[in-house]
Amino acid sequence: MKFDTIIIGGGLSGLASGIECARAGQRTAIISAGQSALHFWSGSFELLGQAGGETVITDPLSHIRQLDADHPYRVIGADRLRALLGRVPGLLADAGLKVSGSLDANHLRLTPLGFMKPAWLTLSDYIALDADAPMPWKKVALVNIYSYLDFYPRFLAAGLAKKGVKCHMGTVNIPQLDILRRSTTEMRATNMSRFLTNEAVDDLAFKINEVAAGCDAVIMPAILGIFSDEPVERLRRAVKCPVWFIPTTPASVPGVRCQLSLRDLFIRLGGEFLPGDTVKRGEITDGRLRRIFTVNLGDMPLEADNFVISTGSFFGHGLIADMEHIYEPALGLDLNVSKGRTAWYDKDFYAPQPYMTFGVVTDEDFHPSFHGRTVGNLYATGALLAGFNALKEGSGAGITLATALHAASRITGV
Ligand SMILES: Cc1cc2nc3c(=O)[nH]c(=O)nc-3n(C[C@H](O)[C@H](O)[C@H](O)COP(=O)(O)OP(=O)(O)OC[C@H]3O[C@@H](n4cnc5c(N)ncnc54)[C@H](O)[C@@H]3O)c2cc1C
Structure with a gap:
């Protein structure tokens, strides 16, 4: 089977880029193994809640200069970030999801444990x-x-x-x-x-x-x-x-609503959603991903001009850790993990954990590399990427959506 674009992973990131590719008239497929972080979602999209040791409220995008140079926000840059993220409320509205919030200032959401946390967009009933x-x-x-x-x-x-x-x-x-x-x-x-x-x-x-x-x-x-x-x-x-x-303990009602609403929009736009299937390998030659193979389709390959990999971090099984290695299981992409196991974590349970920043390394256009060589027709997006700690920064959805929309706009030219 041949598509214009194939997206591996159907969480927030895969759905967002899938919607934008399908909307632009591309023949697009999303292959999604199972549950995503959305099933645990709070009802709020976070953009940047902590930077330089301080809580961020006013003008979150101005704080990205406090992040490391290889952070995805710094790689995209503030102006393009504003343009990409500015499209998100419209995308959500198309899916029937009503949100409040703005890029100019964070608001505070009330957590299930009674704390107030900065957030960018929140569903209108939360x-x-x-x-x-x-x-x-x-x-x-x-x-x-x-x-x-x-x-x-x-x-x-x-x-x-x-x-x-x-x-x-x-x-x-x-x-x-x-x-x-x-x-x-x-x-x-x-x-x-x-x-x-x-x-x-x-x-x-x-x-x-x-x-x-x-x-x-x-x-x-x-x-x-x-x-x-x-x-x-x-x-x-x-x-x-x-x-x-x-929101309550999983599965989260707002999260399931968000996932289903985005999936339905993707299908309405003509996208093909392949649920319950897992990409198990791909063929990469001469700096291009030629085709992929899934568990359900066996030896029948799936081909496309462009691919996006959005398989999440450890939680989504986009990264796997065993006693000695951390690896990306679908395509074997290069990661920013070089040191041994004891460098993966801090013994202080409450300290920021190094493994949270592990992920796929990319060039400045979010093309990942395979055995040290950039794969030109593949983009990596969302929680799979290296270089940030979404939990510490309160930046999960912002990075996920910005990188997804960046990849889609590069593929479609829109
Ligand atoms: C438990 C949890 C709760 C969070 N809550 C929030 C929140 O409330 N607000 C916020 O802003 N951020 C939150 N985050 C941060 C979150 O990482 C991002 O917001 C975002 O949802 C990540 O989306 P993603 O699509 O990159 O990855 P994921 O949501 O992990 O989705 C990856 C998808 O890829 C699929 N997949 C994996 N491997 C394969 C394969 N080989 N083949 C096919 N499919 C595959 C998985 O089954 C999954 O469906 C949370 C993170 C976690 C872990």
Whole structure:
């Protein structure tokens, strides 16, 4: 089978570049092995939350000069970064995802443990607070579902109390969720969201109104809206004060909504999505990736003019570590890992860990190298790349999206 562009990996990065290639009329395929970091997503895209030991709020892009010279943001450069990332809200809107936020300043999102973290874009049903403004509520209702264990209202109450917000904690129940309580493992956010549609949402709203009387807002676990925000909007219309959601332990409802919405947009644009398949090897000759082979297709190769590899870091299995080696398993690309195992980590558990910066090395256009030679028709994007620590910097989605859109624009010329 022959395509114009093949993307290896269907997480945020692969989907973003796939959408842009398909939109430009390219015959595009995405091959995706399985779960991505989006299944653990917070509902917020981070751009740059920490630089030079300080929390970044105002003009995050001006802080990229504090990053190392080989950091992907520095490689792209501030002007092009602004142009590429400026396209993201429109791309998300095309997929039906409503977000708030701007490149000019980070806002603060409320984490499940009650901390405030800088973020760039946040889904419209999740909390995004202006860093300079006073808290918008005096008293909030923290509403949980009876017997649901993955929501921690006491941590949230402690965090909000530090900001001068009083919290009232309550629990609600509706009979439509009783079926999930037959097994203790079924009370999961994504399972509940499948039952919380139509009249079940109205019944839930009725119960929430009883618990939240006298409060300025309701904060509850993200258990609605796995396929779209329609149940969320229905609940918001029926509850008498504003309702906000907190992401819970995986699988994350906002993350699954984001993944499915982007995948559906890619397919609507004519892209071919091959789920549940893994690229196991490729043939690279004379500085070009000629064809790839997958587990499901066996000896039948997939060919393309251009390829993008977006297989993630250790979490996505884009990188694999054994006792002696760290390697990129799909194509055997060159990595920035040279020293032995003891140099991979810091014994201080809380210190930034060196292995977090490991990844595929590329030229300034994000072409990776294979045995020291640049592969001219292959781009590497997202968490697979070397040279940054997304956890420490709070930069995961920004790097992922910027490099994905950079690769797509180089391929399509748009
Ligand atoms: C648990 C977790 C939570 C995070 N939460 C946030 C957050 O809330 N906000 C934020 O800004 N950043 C977050 N990040 C940072 C995150 O890395 C980026 O935001 C981004 O989602 C990474 O996307 P990616 O597509 O590069 O990689 P991934 O999301 O890891 O996706 C890689 C995909 O490639 C597939 N794959 C791997 N190998 C192959 C193969 N050989 N063949 C075919 N497919 C393959 C995987 O199955 C997976 O679907 C989080 C990271 C992690 C690990």
